[in-house]
Amino acid sequence: MTTLKAPSARQLLHGFVVLAQKTAQTKLTYRLSTVLTLLASVTAYCVFLLVWLEVYRRNPHPGPVTRSEMLSYLVVAFLVNSLLVMSFEVRFLQRVRMGLVAGDLLRPLGFMLFQLAQATGDLLVNALYAAPIYAVGYWFVGPALLPASALSALLAVLSVGLGFLIAFGVSYVIVQASFVLQSGYGIFFLRASLHQVFSGLSAPLVMFPPSLRALARVLPFHHEIETPARLWLGLVPAQEIPRVLAEQAAWAFGLVAAGELIFSAVMRRHQLQGG
Amino acid sequence: MRFYWVLYRTALKSIAEYRVDFAVGVITAVAMQLAALAFYWVVFTRAPALGGWSSMQMLFLFGLTALVLGFAEATLNGIWWLPYYIIDGQLDRLLVYPVNSLVFVLLSRPELHALGNMTAGAIAIAVAWPSVSPPLFALALLPVWVACGAVIYTGILVLVGALTFRIVGPWSAHLFAVHQLLNASRYPLSIYPRWLRTLLLYALPFGAAIYVPADFLRGHASLLGALVLPPLAALGTAFAAKLSWNAALKGYQSTGS
Numbered sequence: 345m346t347t348l349k350a351p352s353a354r355q356l357l358h359g360f361v362v363l364a365q366k367t368a369q370t371k372l373t374y375r376l377s378t379v380l381t382l383l384a385s386v387t388a389y390c391v392f393l394l395v396w397l398e399v400y401r402r403n404p405h406p407g408p409v410t411r412s413e414m415l416s417y418l419v420v421a422f423l424v425n426s427l428l429v430m431s432f433e434v435r436f437l438q439r440v441r442m443g444l445v446a447g448d449l450l451r452p453l454g455f456m457l458f459q460l461a462q463a464t465g466d467l468l469v470n471a472l473y474a475a476p477i478y479a480v481g482y483w484f485v486g487p488a489l490l491p492a493s494a495l496s497a498l499l500a501v502l503s504v505g506l507g508f509l510i511a512f513g514v515s516y517v518i519v520q521a522s523f524v525l526q527s528g529y530g531i532f533f534l535r536a537s538l539h540q541v542f543s544g545l546s547a548p549l550v551m552f553p554p555s556l557r558a559l560a561r562v563l564p565f566h567h568e569i570e571t572p573a574r575l576w577l578g579l580v581p582a583q584e585i586p587r588v589l590a591e592q593a594a595w596a597f598g599l600v601a602a603g604e605l606i607f608s609a610v611m612r613r614h615q616l617q618g619g
Numbered sequence: 620m621r622f623y624w625v626l627y628r629t630a631l632k633s634i635a636e637y638r639v640d641f642a643v644g645v646i647t648a649v650a651m652q653l654a655a656l657a658f659y660w661v662v663f664t665r666a667p668a669l670g671g672w673s674s675m676q677m678l679f680l681f682g683l684t685a686l687v688l689g690f691a692e693a694t695l696n697g698i699w700w701l702p703y704y705i706i707d708g709q710l711d712r713l714l715v716y717p718v719n720s721l722v723f724v725l726l727s728r729p730e731l732h733a734l735g736n737m738t739a740g741a742i743a744i745a746v747a748w749p750s751v752s753p754p755l756f757a758l759a760l761l762p763v764w765v766a767c768g769a770v771i772y773t774g775i776l777v778l779v780g781a782l783t784f785r786i787v788g789p790w791s792a793h794l795f796a797v798h799q800l801l802n803a804s805r806y807p808l809s810i811y812p813r814w815l816r817t818l819l820l821y822a823l824p825f826g827a828a829i830y831v832p833a834d835f836l837r838g839h840a841s842l843l844g845a846l847v848l849p850p851l852a853a854l855g856t857a858f859a860a861k862l863s864w865n866a867a868l869k870g871y872q873s874t875g876s
Contacts, residue, residue: 376786377786377792377793378792380786380792380793380796381792381795383793383796384792384793384795384796384798384799385799387796387799387800387803388799388802390815391799391802391803391806392658394806394810394811394812394815395658395662395669395806395810396662397810398666398669398670398810399662399665399666399669402666402667402668402669403665403666403667406665406666407665521643524639525637525639525640525643526637526640527637527640527644529640529643529644529647529730529732530640530643530644530646530647530732533647533648533650533651534643534646534647534650536651536654537647537650537651537653537654538650538654540654540655540658541653541654541657541658546658546661547658547661551661551665552661553660553661553664556657556660556661
């Protein structure tokens with residue numbers, strides 16, 4: 345009789361990488377759909393841009409951010425946002441609906457890492473598409489879109505990684521509702537509405553009214569978009585950088601851990617769909 | 620007609636069974652509208668008006684857009700499910716029914732979270748109404764504009780949805796581009812570049828049913844335009860949608876599921 349051995353860390357890492365690669369390949373197969381998703385985001389974002397351009401046309405000094413800074417910020421924020429578009433919720437919902445979660449629970453990688461690996465695959469493909477968007481943005485905004493320094497670029501990349509974990513963590517917590525809901529609407533759009541208001545996607549938080557800004561500061565969403573964008577543009581003072589990154593890391597690991605705890609609790613009571 | 624009414628009622632009853640979904644859906648729809656209002660809040664703390672529209676006039680645009688979206692979701696929402704119908708092979712079954720396939724698809728999946736969008740829209744219009752102070756008879760025209768807007772929105776969804784026959788996959792991402800264009804109607808078309816204004820007024824005429832009436836209500840456009848343009852745009856879009864649906868069906872190959 346053979347006994348199953350727990351996989352080593354190296355085997356887990358290998359599984360993670362392979363799964364991320366395969367997800368990226370699958371996503372690249374459906375290029376047209378991905379491009380259309382991007383087109384939808386670009387359409388929505390153009391509206392934000394045009395609204396802000398009108399604001400600056402009517403009032404050249406509407407706040408502490410100049411027109412040029414605002415344009416650069418909005419383009420970088422859009423890029424960061426397009427990196428973080430994941431199909432995680434759709435996959436999760438599908439697997440719960442069809443009872444496939446039963447098989448996922450037996451995988452050596454574990455359910456959360458299995459989902460995270462696939463989300464990483466999404467991130468890799470998004471990075472491919474972000475390159476031409478950056479080029480268009482550069483043509484539109486000019487050198488202001490370049491990182492403030494090599495260190496800023498490096499910190500921003502690290503911050504995008506942490507932002508990705510926060511986005512994954514928030515989704516991982518919210519998506520657990522699919523165990524009790526029939527429709528995915530609430531799951532997808534509740535997160536989307538919170539993200540839209542508080543992430544800094546539509547404007548840097550410094551342009552928000554004080555009460556909205558105060559609320560946004562205590563929520564994790566601004567660390568998904570605003571923090572990486574500000575780091576890229578060199579807008580975060582040097583002495584604040586360690587605190588900002590530490591806050592991001594705390595949110596990222598806290599949310600993923602919370603999601604995992606909720607998932608374990610749900611699994612103790614969940615009755616699987618028989619298929 | 621009776622058949623379609625029974626179909627619609629049955630579809631409504633079936634989704635009304637999921638009460639928690641209904642509550643979560645309505646709350647989420649309201650949250651989405653509040654998210655859009657939060658952006659208004661940010662913008663109007665930085666500028667007194669946008670494209671010559673005050674905050675209250677913009678609230679009217681916002682309310683009308685939300686009502687259009689809500690009404691379309693409550694009635695003709697089924698097109699969002701077309702990718703799944705194709706993949707599941709449900710469309711094959713539907714095509715042998717002695718019914719109009721497009722109408723059947725549209726009525727097959729109303730969404731109750733539409734109530735959240737409609738409530739948010741109605742409240743926005745009620746708040747903005749005294750400040751905009753339009754003529755009283757505009758109250759009677761409001762449902763006509765909303766219905767025309769819903770037909771235009773659905774018609775454009777069908778036009779773009781016809782691509783689903785070519786894009787194999789369980790996604791309706793391409794339909795989100797239409798949704799985003801509808802959301803562009805929350806802002807005055809006057810702030811957009813000419814090409815986008817033309818697009819939203821004539822090619823994908825959301826503006827005809829939202830911007831033109833709202834512009835009339837604030838006293839800047841003629842009554843004739845507000846009376847004629849919305850139904851004309853709705854008829855044109857519905858006709859184009861029907862043509863594109865028929866053309867797409869001609870090239871339809873079953874997925875064999």
